[in-house]
Amino acid sequence: MEGAPIVVHPPLGTGGRRVTARDQILGLAHSDAAVVEFLRRAGLEDAEQLLDDPAWVKWRGGRAHHYEAA
Incomplete structure (x- = not known):
């Protein structure tokens, strides 16, 4: 896998x-x-467990789990 999908x-x-x-x-x-x-x-189906797994999810820009405008 090249990066998180x-x-x-x-x-x-x-x-x-x-x-x-x-x-x-x-x-x-x-x-x-x-x-x-x-x-x-x-x-x-196990999406909740993937949010903090860098093999699955890449958070770009800003902090992870932060959704407000920068």
Whole structure:
């Protein structure tokens, strides 16, 4: 695996973070619960346990689990 297949992008100026899986946009998350739901819809049933696993999820820009505008 080249890198984490799931990317939580930097917070937007209006708040929220774009979430992608292998360059496919899953949605705009405003909370960890939203990220988990996007991942479940993508077929990852144990999504809660993946959020802090760098092999699965890359948090770009800002702090992990932080969704407010920078």
